[in-house]
Amino acid sequence: MAVEGLERIVREHPFFAGLDESFLELVVGCARNVRFEAGKYLFREGGPADQLYLVREGRVALEIAAPGAGAITFQTVAEGDIVGVSWLFPPYRWQYDAHALERVRAIAMDATCLRNKCDADPGLGYDVMKRLVPILYQRLQATRLQVLDVYGKPAA
Amino acid sequence: MLQVASPDPMVPQVMRIVTRRKDAPDVFTLRLEPEGDDLPAFAPGQFNMLTAFGVGESAISVSGDPAKGDGIVHTIRTVGAVSRALAGLRKGDTLGLRGPFGVGWPMEALEGKDVVLLAGGIGLAPLRPVIYRLLAERDRFGEVAILYGTRSPGDILYLRELESWRRRLDIDLLVTVDHAADDWHGHVGVVTTLLPRVAFDPENTVALLCGPEIMMRFGVQALGNAGVPDEAIYVSMERNMKCAIGLCGHCQFSPVFICKDGPVFRYDRIRYHLALKEL
CATH class of the missing domain: 3.40.50.80 (Nucleotide-binding domain of ferredoxin-NADP reductase (FNR) module)
Incomplete structure (x- = not known):
């Protein structure tokens, strides 16, 4: 795909909404279009966390395999969401499986490329962090609710 | 607000179970019809006090269609002695009902x-x-x-x-x-x-x-x-409703009674109290 088309797609994804044009040019250099058919895995637990996925279409189940219970889905994400944050910090290994529930189209950002550009330009790094932290915080809050098991039986 | 069907709000009507359906492992739905009396009218969001005879009463929201007129429907989760007793009832059995009570959805x-x-x-x-x-x-x-x-x-x-x-x-x-x-x-x-x-x-x-x-x-x-x-x-809102008419104080939620002034509240009117851990 032409870089111009990719630039438009990255700009239109909610994760990079309103990104400064000079930063946009930098991040587009790390981006490529990817597609996963239903049933395929974007990544598996323990594998190298080398991508940030910006989902454009389709739904992805984030799963953890438990002995005797098979794969347990703890979250689904969809169009407009991102998949994968383990690329941010060492040892850069995925902490869970990401499984396409239907055909998924996404932008894959090369993590090493993105990290290097963020390191080289702290302005870009800070901007990317400001976009990532609210998502991480929302997911932490959601996890708290799940752990609290609010729909479980109240204490007698 | 609708009036309760019984002239004395503390006296239960006898209702017969017309259908019983299991919705989830610990949740079931009863459709009730009155024994002789008129069917009490209700508004969405109101609740009734259901009596398992010999066990006690519990506040349960109405979950059926208010316009249908083919009985009162309650969906109940088994969490305590009363709901467990209600769970043991079958089609044709009777239970007590007081209500409907409270302010429903706007x-x-x-x-x-x-x-x-x-x-x-x-x-x-x-x-x-x-x-x-x-x-x-x-x-x-x-x-x-x-x-x-x-x-x-x-x-x-x-x-x-x-x-x-x-x-x-x-x-x-x-x-x-x-x-x-x-x-x-x-x-x-x-x-x-x-x-x-x-x-x-x-x-x-x-x-x-x-x-x-x-x-x-x-x-x-x-x-x-x-x-x-x-x-x-x-x-x-949900609290421990007992009398359901704002007399006993069991469901007092700061300046209001859940049973009488609620259970449905506009959020800005209870925002402060909802944040208090002691309530």
């Missing part, structure tokens, strides 16, 4: 507005009468979004109805569960994550929330973040 305030229903767990039951009315008079409302979160796929209430409602093209209905095995292909995550996936104009929306109090607090926050003002958010 149906008039929904007219012409986009409507967002946020239900969690058994909290879908008190909202079901609203859903029946919204669907029956669909052209009186703007966008309608029903967002329902529960623990797991096996805990989803009213599965067949949800499936039929979801087929309608004039509403958004999304269901999510907290966790699921890999044979579930629906949403997984807390119910608030569904909000960005439905269409509504936050400045012209009324939101109704019912579920565990923690879920409602998070729900109010998410609606606020989406631009829905506190005055357009209604929550259904």
Whole structure:
């Protein structure tokens, strides 16, 4: 795909909404279009966390395999969401499986490329962090609710 | 507000169980008809005190269609002695009913507005009468979004109805569960994550929330973040209702009684008290 088309797609994804044009040019250099058919895995637990996925279409189940219970889905994400944050910090290994529930189209950002550009330009790094932290915080809050098991039986 | 059917609100009517259906492992729905008396009229969001004879009373929201007139429907979760006793009753058995009581959902305030229903767990039951009315008079409302979160796929209430409602093209209905095995292909995550996936104009929306109090607090926050003002958010509260007519004080919630002034409250009117841990 032409870089111009990719630039438009990255700009239109909610994760990079309103990104400064000079930063946009930098991040587009790390981006490529990817597609996963239903049933395929974007990544598996323990594998190298080398991508940030910006989902454009389709739904992805984030799963953890438990002995005797098979794969347990703890979250689904969809169009407009991102998949994968383990690329941010060492040892850069995925902490869970990401499984396409239907055909998924996404932008894959090369993590090493993105990290290097963020390191080289702290302005870009800070901007990317400001976009990532609210998502991480929302997911932490959601996890708290799940752990609290609010729909479980109240204490007698 | 509707009046209670019995001249003495402390005297239960005898009701017979016409149908009993299991909705989830610990949830069941009873359809009741009066023994001789008139069927008490109710508004969406009101509750009745149900008596398991010889055991006690429990406050249970009405979950049926107020316009149908073929009995009173209650969906009950077994959590204590009374609900366990009610769970043991079968078709043809009798129980006691006082009510309906309380202030229900503000149906008039929904007219012409986009409507967002946020239900969690058994909290879908008190909202079901609203859903029946919204669907029956669909052209009186703007966008309608029903967002329902529960623990797991096996805990989803009213599965067949949800499936039929979801087929309608004039509403958004999304269901999510907290966790699921890999044979579930629906949403997984807390119910608030569904909000960005439905269409509504936050400045012209009324939101109704019912579920565990923690879920409602998070729900109010998410609606606020989406631009829905506190005055357009209604929550259904739950406390230990006993007399149901505001005399005994068991369900006092700071300056109000849940049984008499609620259970449905406009959020901005109880916002401060909801944040108090002691209440």
